[in-house]
Amino acid sequence: MAPTVAVVGGGISGLAACYHLVRSPHPPKVLLLEAGARLGGWLQSTRAADGAVFEHGPRGIRPGGAAGTDTLHMVSELGLAGAVLPVPGDHPASRNRFLYVAGALHKLPSGLGALLRPVPPFSRALLWSGLRDLLAPAGTEPDETIHAFVRRRFGPEVADIAVDSLCRGVFAGDCRALSVRSCFPLLFQAERRRRSVLLGLALGSGKERGAESGLSRRARAERWSQWSLRGGMQTLPEALAQFLRERGVELRCHQPLRSLRRRHDGRWELTLADGSVTADHVVSALPAAALAEALPAEAAALAQELRRIPTVSVAVVNLQYEGVALPVTGFGHLVPSSEDGSLLGIVYDSVAFPQHDGAAAASLRLTVMLGGAWFEQSFGDPAAAAPELLLHRAQAAVREQLGLEPAPTRSIVRVHQACIPQYTLGHWQRTERISRFLAEHRLPLSLIGASYSGVSVNDCIASAKAAVGRLLGPQH
Numbered sequence: 325m326a327p328t329v330a331v332v333g334g335g336i337s338g339l340a341a342c343y344h345l346v347r348s349p350h351p352p353k354v355l356l357l358e359a360g361a362r363l364g365g366w367l368q369s370t371r372a373a374d375g376a377v378f379e380h381g382p383r384g385i386r387p388g389g390a391a392g393t394d395t396l397h398m399v400s401e402l403g404l405a406g407a408v409l410p411v412p413g414d415h416p417a418s419r420n421r422f423l424y425v426a427g428a429l430h431k432l433p434s435g436l437g438a439l440l441r442p443v444p445p446f447s448r449a450l451l452w453s454g455l456r457d458l459l460a461p462a463g464t465e466p467d468e469t470i471h472a473f474v475r476r477r478f479g480p481e482v483a484d485i486a487v488d489s490l491c492r493g494v495f496a497g498d499c500r501a502l503s504v505r506s507c508f509p510l511l512f513q514a515e516r517r518r519r520s521v522l523l524g525l526a527l528g529s530g531k532e533r534g535a536e537s538g539l540s541r542r543a544r545a546e547r548w549s550q551w552s553l554r555g556g557m558q559t560l561p562e563a564l565a566q567f568l569r570e571r572g573v574e575l576r577c578h579q580p581l582r583s584l585r586r587r588h589d590g591r592w593e594l595t596l597a598d599g600s601v602t603a604d605h606v607v608s609a610l611p612a613a614a615l616a617e618a619l620p621a622e623a624a625a626l627a628q629e630l631r632r633i634p635t636v637s638v639a640v641v642n643l644q645y646e647g648v649a650l651p652v653t654g655f656g657h658l659v660p661s662s663e664d665g666s667l668l669g670i671v672y673d674s675v676a677f678p679q680h681d682g683a684a685a686a687s688l689r690l691t692v693m694l695g696g697a698w699f700e701q702s703f704g705d706p707a708a709a710a711p712e713l714l715l716h717r718a719q720a721a722v723r724e725q726l727g728l729e730p731a732p733t734r735s736i737v738r739v740h741q742a743c744i745p746q747y748t749l750g751h752w753q754r755t756e757r758i759s760r761f762l763a764e765h766r767l768p769l770s771l772i773g774a775s776y777s778g779v780s781v782n783d784c785i786a787s788a789k790a791a792v793g794r795l796l797g798p799q800h
């Protein structure tokens with residue numbers, strides 16, 4: 325009889341694990357257990373009756389690298405190629421990104437001109453930062469905060485303004501606490517290999533390539549910066565769920581894992597809210613802290629490591645306006661923490677994906693991101709944060725920073741508690757201790773998902789593929 329693999333957590337990581345399990349030549353019996361009422365985790369889209377789409381989680385996936393190529397391959401296999409909305413390289417949403425500094429919007433420098441002369445908000449030409457990186461000695465620390473690393477290699481302005489903002493946009497986090505080794509492994513490795521980050525990146529690392537598809541070839545030819553799906557990001561988990569059901573995977577919602585216990589025969593017993601199931605192997609696609617709660621007493625050391633991976637909360641405020649125009653056109657703008665801790669940035673959704681505007685003429689969709697590592701100090705306990713307060717803050721930011729005076733015609737406020745794991749300094753040691761514990765105790769347990777080795781959708785899918793490869797062999 326085929327062994328049973330229980331995948332716990334029905335976010336994109338858990339669904340991708342099921343996808344790779346059932347595609348193996350000798351697929352095990354696969355069971356997916358999700359605590360909530362729906363699958364997809366943070367991939368959440370609201371589809372309005374007039375056709376407008378509002379993203380509450382991820383809104384764009386990058387096509388590049390092996391992981392981006394693999395995701396596009398999966399999307400093709402799911403029959404979604406015709407639903408992909410690409411943002412080509414020459415599109416304003418690819419070319420223009422802004423920072424809001426000292427009360428004004430500044431386009432992030434690009435091109436040779438910006439390299440040679442100072443472009444506000446930077447007081448020096450970026451050439452000097454590049455030269456500094458080429459000449460500075462290599463670091464010797466096994467890990468460093470992103471801020472310390474960038475300051476050392478490129479100077480204080482790049483660290484305080486550009487990279488501070490970038491980390492708020494990607495991790496909703498504080499670059500003075502986040503680890504460069506875990507958050508930006510390519511930069512860290514580039515310095516290790518070539519002494520200079522720029523040199524290391526330019527010379528590449530001969531990395532492996534993902535599974536090619538017509539989509540990935542198109543993405544390269546048209547230099548896509550990102551892509552979405554016609555029905556919003558939620559289309560991806562929906563298509564995965566359909567693919568899995570057709571292949572006999574049992575997808576069970578409303579099934580929170582309460583506890584995990586090893587039986588005498590070595591199999592796992594999973595206690596759920598009502599009843600239990602047994603499995604030969606468990607793939608945990610849960611946030612690290614949720615898994616820690618379910619582990620047996622003999623895995624207390626593992627639970628302790630898992631609890632050390634912190635998270636931050638983000639308020640996502642979707643706004644729709646009628647009859648207004650943005651002062652600039654581009655992907656959106658980020659706000660450095662020195663300007664305003666509480667406001668991470670504003671995405672100009674209608675620029676990248678006008679297909680999601682719906683039937684309303686001259687409609688503009690924006691998303692304001694609030695909180696992150698600054699949530700508690702700005703808005704208090706995320707569990708108790710008042711949606712009216714967050715909406716008020718978001719509207720005020722749109723007024724101040726984009727000059728849009730009218731009230732929005734539609735708004736949706738979501739507070740995502742503990743939604744983005746933070747790879748703080750020393751995260752690599754925590755993940756090493758976690759892997760060592762699993763190996764030494766020969767636990768038939770795989771850990772995947774955003775808590776460990778990358779928070780992007782691509783990273784999560786890649787972590788699922790790698791875990792299935794380790795379980796069934798790389799040719800699965």
Ligand SMILES: Cc1cc2nc3c(=O)[nH]c(=O)nc-3n(C[C@H](O)[C@H](O)[C@H](O)COP(=O)(O)OP(=O)(O)OC[C@H]3O[C@@H](n4cnc5c(N)ncnc54)[C@H](O)[C@@H]3O)c2cc1C
Binds near residue numbers: 333359366381610773
């Ligand atoms: C606001 C926001 C914007 C983002 N933007 C982008 C972006 O533009 N591009 C990008 O690439 N990435 C983005 N990300 C990151 C990316 O979306 C996430 O890292 C990724 O979706 C995490 O997927 P996951 O499956 O690992 O975890 P989750 O989505 O957290 O899924 C975990 C699942 O486990 C379930 N669960 C929890 N406890 C239990 C239990 N005890 N038993 C059973 N099930 C349980 C949960 O209900 C959930 O469904 C964004 C994230 C957020 C929050």
